[in-house]
Amino acid sequence: MFSYLTGCLIGLLALENVLAAYNNSHIIDVLEEIDTIKHPRVIDAMIHVDRGHFCAHNDSRKYMLAARDIGYGSIIDNPVQHAEVLELLKDKLVPGAKVLDVGSGSGYLTTCFAHMVGKNGSVVGVEHIPEIVAHASNVTTLHYPKLNKRIKFICGDGRLGYPEGGPYDVIHVGASSEVVPKALHNQLKPFGLLYMTAIENQDDETRELWNHTVYECQPDGRWHKEVDRPGSMVQWEHQLRNYSEQVHSWWHTTTTEWPFADRHDGDWVLENSNPFYPDRTIHCHYVDQKKLTLHSYEHSDISELKTYETRDTYETPEDKK
Structure with missing residues (x-):
């Protein structure tokens, strides 16, 4: 029993070493190593937008490959999920594109979008927690003044979107939903992409499983749906274990x-x-x-x-x- 517990503790320490990154550049190195980010534009965005700026000031582990608490019942998602979203949407996150980020939270992903759409693009982040909206706005104003000119943060109900800034080439929904809100559907350009996590539903609008789902709006208003993969984070712990042989096999x-x-x-x-x-x-x-x-x-x-x-x-x- 003692040796088993000792092995568990060693394994936990090893796992924390794998999850921990020293700075933003190290995060990028790890994500490239585990083959999560590949496209140069995605790498460039994540290099220029420092995740640590969007974490809590007193968070000593802000560069861990894990979600972090930023207060007010909100988190900043882990870097793996952010990277995967950017990889999925990269072909639409082009210079001049318009983006709506529903549930913008910390503002990290919103700012990455702004970097990728260039000076002629625009990004709107909608978040319902006033303090989190203020946090995101303050961070971009202080650390990313050039990008801040193309970002607008709105405190409101994300299900309603922000029609004043549309129609959008990309709508990213950070929260899960059983159906695509009609308002968001109406604010998407033809051939625009809407990304969200679909959950169990009794009708045919979504799959009956949790999925990362990308919807493409057809010119006639119909959806073309592509399911990326089940679950929110299907592979990353397994990838991290492969990345470092220090993690013991007991960690399953x-x-x-x-x-x-x-x-x-x-x-x-x-x-x-x-x-x-x-x-x-x-x-x-x-x-x-x-x-x-x-x-x-x-x-x-x-x-x-x-x-x-x-x-x-x-x-x-x-x-x-």
Whole structure:
């Protein structure tokens, strides 16, 4: 038992070394190494837009390859997901393009879009949390004054879009939805792309699984839909394990197959062996970085994830007894 726990702790430390990056350039190096970013324009955007600027000021691990808490119940998604979005949309993120970023959050991806569309392009970020809107606006004003001229941050309901800035070549929806809001459909140019995560639905508008989905608007108003892959983050932990042989084989997680997997902040890891959770049971592991201990338990009430999503302390079943 002692040797097993020792191996687990060594593995956790090794995994953290893999997930940790020293600066923005190191993030790019790792993403290239695991073959997540390939296109020169995507690499250029992620080099010029420093992720650390958009993280919390006191976050000592802002360059980890993990989602990070930025306050007010919001996070900045992990760099792998950002890179994959940019790779998927790169052919439409061309000079002069118009982009709508729904659920713009930290403003990081919004700013990457602005870099890629050039001085004649424009990007609108819509976010419903006023403090997060102010955070994103302040960061771009301070660190990216040239890009800021082509960015507009709006505090409002993203489901309504921002028709004043359209029609758009690209609409990126950072949140998941059962259907594409009609307002967003109407604001997309013919042959424009809408990117979102589709979730279970009873009709044919979306797949019955969580998917990264890209919709292309046809001239007659119909959708042409392409599903990139199931789940929010299907491959990245496995890629990282391949990247470094330091990570021990005991670390087996299907976190990336679970829809909320990208909501962790480097401490919490959600795991489910079946991505479609027929038993609606999740397995949750928490690594106490100070004590270097591993806490593990099962939880059946999926609704209680709301406390986790808002970055509040997640109570284990034992805590509630």
